[in-house]
Amino acid sequence: MQWASWAAFFNMGGYAFYVWFSFGLTALCVVWEVIALRKRNAAALRLSKLLAQE
Amino acid sequence: MNAWLTVLKRDLLLAFRRRSDVATTLFFFLIVSSLFPLGIGPEPAVLSSIAPGVLWVAALLAGMISLTRLFAADFADGSLEQMLLAPQSLALLVTAKTLAHWLVCGLPVVLLAPLIGLQYALPNNALLVLVFSLLLGTPALSLIGAIGAALTLGVRGSGLLVALLVLPLYIPVLIFGAGAVAASQHGMSAQAHLSLLAACSLLALVLAPLATAAALRISVE
Amino acid sequence: MNINWFKYSSPQTFYPLAGKMIPWFAWLAAILAIAGLYISFAIAPTDFQQGEAYRIIFVHVPAAWMSMVIYIVMACWAGIGLALNARLSAMMAQALAPTGAVFTLIALVTGSLWGKPMWGTWWVWDARLTSELILLFLYLGFIALQASIDDPRKADRAGALLALVGAVNVPIIYFSVKWWSTLHQGSSINMGAAPKMAATMLLGMLIMALAFWMYTIAVALMRVRCIMLERERSADWVKELSLKSASRGKA
Numbered sequence: 001m002q003w004a005s006w007a008a009f010f011n012m013g014g015y016a017f018y019v020w021f022s023f024g025l026t027a028l029c030v031v032w033e034v035i036a037l038r039k040r041n042a043a044a045l046r047l048s049k050l051l052a053q054e
Numbered sequence: 055m056n057a058w059l060t061v062l063k064r065d066l067l068l069a070f071r072r073r074s075d076v077a078t079t080l081f082f083f084l085i086v087s088s089l090f091p092l093g094i095g096p097e098p099a100v101l102s103s104i105a106p107g108v109l110w111v112a113a114l115l116a117g118m119i120s121l122t123r124l125f126a127a128d129f130a131d132g133s134l135e136q137m138l139l140a141p142q143s144l145a146l147l148v149t150a151k152t153l154a155h156w157l158v159c160g161l162p163v164v165l166l167a168p169l170i171g172l173q174y175a176l177p178n179n180a181l182l183v184l185v186f187s188l189l190l191g192t193p194a195l196s197l198i199g200a201i202g203a204a205l206t207l208g209v210r211g212s213g214l215l216v217a218l219l220v221l222p223l224y225i226p227v228l229i230f231g232a233g234a235v236a237a238s239q240h241g242m243s244a245q246a247h248l249s250l251l252a253a254c255s256l257l258a259l260v261l262a263p264l265a266t267a268a269a270l271r272i273s274v275e
Numbered sequence: 276m277n278i279n280w281f282k283y284s285s286p287q288t289f290y291p292l293a294g295k296m297i298p299w300f301a302w303l304a305a306i307l308a309i310a311g312l313y314i315s316f317a318i319a320p321t322d323f324q325q326g327e328a329y330r331i332i333f334v335h336v337p338a339a340w341m342s343m344v345i346y347i348v349m350a351c352w353a354g355i356g357l358a359l360n361a362r363l364s365a366m367m368a369q370a371l372a373p374t375g376a377v378f379t380l381i382a383l384v385t386g387s388l389w390g391k392p393m394w395g396t397w398w399v400w401d402a403r404l405t406s407e408l409i410l411l412f413l414y415l416g417f418i419a420l421q422a423s424i425d426d427p428r429k430a431d432r433a434g435a436l437l438a439l440v441g442a443v444n445v446p447i448i449y450f451s452v453k454w455w456s457t458l459h460q461g462s463s464i465n466m467g468a469a470p471k472m473a474a475t476m477l478l479g480m481l482i483m484a485l486a487f488w489m490y491t492i493a494v495a496l497m498r499v500r501c502i503m504l505e506r507e508r509s510a511d512w513v514k515e516l517s518l519k520s521a522s523r524g525k526a
Contacts, residue, residue: 002317009316013327018392022331022385026338029377030490037497044504045517052514201440205433209423218419219437222412223444226451233458250454254447265440272432 057142058150065154068127075123079159080166083116087170098175105174106184106235110228112170113163113188117195118220120159122213124151124203125270138274144267152200152263160192176239183238187251191231194255197262198223204269227254284363286503287512293496300493307486314479331389332476337484339382339403342410345375345491349417350442353435363499365431366506368438369421370498374491376414382407402456406449413441427506 003009012019069076090108091101128134128151137147167188171181202220206212234247315333322329349371356364386404387397398404420437424430507513 002319002321012330013321015326015328015392018328018388019330022334022388025384026334026381029381033374033377033494034497037494037501040501041497041504044501044508045520048504048508048513049517049520051509052518201436205420205437206423209420211423215419215423218412219416222409222416222448223440225409226444226447229451229455233455250451257447261443265436269433269436272429272436275429 057140058146061137061147061150062154065151066157069154069158075120076158076162079116079120080162082119083112083163083166084170086112086115088173091173101173102175102177102180102239105171105176106180106232106239109167109170109174109184110188110191110232110235113167113192114195114221114224114228116163117159117192118199118217118224119213120155121199121203121216121220122206124155124200125207129207129274134270134274138271144270145263148200148263148266148270149259152196152266155200156193156196160196164188164192176235180235180239183244183248184235187231187234187244187248190248190251190255191227194227194251194258195224197255197258197266198227200266201262201269204266204273207270207273227251230254284361286362286507287510289363290500290503290512290516293500297493297496300489300496304486304489304493307482307489311479311483311486314475314482319475319479320473325393328389328392331385333479333483335382335385335389336480337487338378338385339407340484341487341491342375342379342382342407344488345371345378346410346413346438346445347442349375350438353438357432357435357439362431365435366499366502367495368435369431370495370502371491372414372418372421373498374494376411376418378487378491379407379411379414383411400456402449402453405452405456409448409452410445413445417441 010016010020087109090104094100094104125134128137138144140147164185168181168185171184176184199216199220202216202223205219206215209215230247230251234244234251237247238244311333315330319330319333321327349368352364352368352371355361356368383404386407390399390404391397417434417437421430421434424433504513504516
């Protein structure tokens with residue numbers, strides 16, 4: 001294990017902002033893309049349901 | 055070959071009848087390249103160091119703004135459909151139209167460029183290389199641009215879209231063209247740049263008309 | 276064994292098949308990502324030159340790899356779609372483009388976040404970052420062209436042709452940008468010359484890249500399902516599906 005403590009882990013040797021921003025942005029993109037696609041799928045199904053009930 | 059000449063003559067004649075279109079391209083080139091000294095300042099050393107890039111980008115944009123007209127009129131009056139049905143190869147007819155576009159929009163810019171180069175305090179040998187690089191490179195711009203023009207035919211907002219599609223593909227030509235002028239400014243040989251530029255144009259001449267013809271078939275059907 | 280591929284390429288049969296495949300790829304992506312993160316934070320040692328900041332490469336390099344791989348795969352699907360006139364291939368190409376653009380953006384931003392502590396500037400016009408920027412333009416052009424053509428069949432084919440033209444141009448652009456950056460010595464800082472790759476680092480990057488790859492497949496399948504629903508809005512199978520999904524109270 002590389003880290004003496006959790007604080008050292010989060011500090012990333014002074015580069016915390018750069019490292020966590022990079023990984024955080026990637027995670028954010030992934031989560032956003034999945035949520036957006038789920039919403040898009042639901043919206044498409046809702047619309048065709050309206051079409052079907054006409 | 056007969057049909058090829060007919061298309062070329064017809065396009066040149068049409069361009070001659072609408073001379074204001076040609077003038078627009080030239081004025082655009084002139085205005086864009088005159089704005090830079092106003093924005094940056096009249097220092098000759100600075101101007102001559104940015105001249106290769108600025109003049110090449112201006113030439114590239116001037117060639118691009120006229121692209122949407124390349125097929126639009128033929129598409130509107132139905133003569134493009136005739137060309138698609140013609141027994142001659144569509145790619146061949148496309149080269150005639152592209153050549154006409156280059157003669158009307160590319161060549162005047164090439165001829166005007168040394169005058170603007172003088173305003174940018176370019177030395178004589180660099181001016182010569184500038185004209186030569188434009189002469190070698192602008193045909194590739196017209197050929198690649200024709201693909202973008204054909205793809206965006208009849209699409210809303212095609213003017214901006216064609217810029218988005220075509221400008222990234224222009225990058226190699228810009229790098230080699232502006233690089234040639236910069237090399238001659240620094241007393242180096244521009245031969246490597248010019249050879250690569252010629253290679254780009256030749257490759258575009260072989261592949262671009264085929265892609266343009268395919269794009270026209272997709273857009274018109 | 277003779278599988279009838281055309282049967283699976285019809286939206287009606289591919290939609291449920293894709294639905295079954297998505298969880299598998301999603302779980303694989305999650306497991307690989309956890310393993311990759313463990314290697315990149317717990318196992319990989321501190322770099323003696325760059326300190327901890329080098330850990331950014333565990334997202335930066337895989338994202339850059341994926342952005343290029345996705346463009347190639349997209350161009351392949353586009354080519355197949357154009358040659359065989361296959362609807363599913365064209366839809367796959369369309370489904371991959373936004374994910375490719377997202378990875379390109381991640382590669383650009385993380386590259387700049389890595390550059391700031393290492394070189395002191397947010398942006399360096401080196402060959403790799405510049406090519407990545409141009410790749411982003413190519414993705415955006417593809418997405419914009421498809422979005423602005425109303426007829427989906429025409430949009431498919433125009434987009435496919437653009438993707439192929441772009442794929443032919445990518446090596447030329449890459450070469451020209453490399454040539455350009457070696458000529459302008461002042462601004463060329465070579466990212467490739469960064470730390471000598473230790474085996475654990477390479478392993479970490481490979482596993483992260485695999486995780487991104489599985490994620491890409493899962494997300495592309497999700498998007499292709501959306502595209503199918505939107506295009507076949509008034510087809511019977513979509514109507515049945517929408518009624519069923521609503522009665523389960525889940526979309």
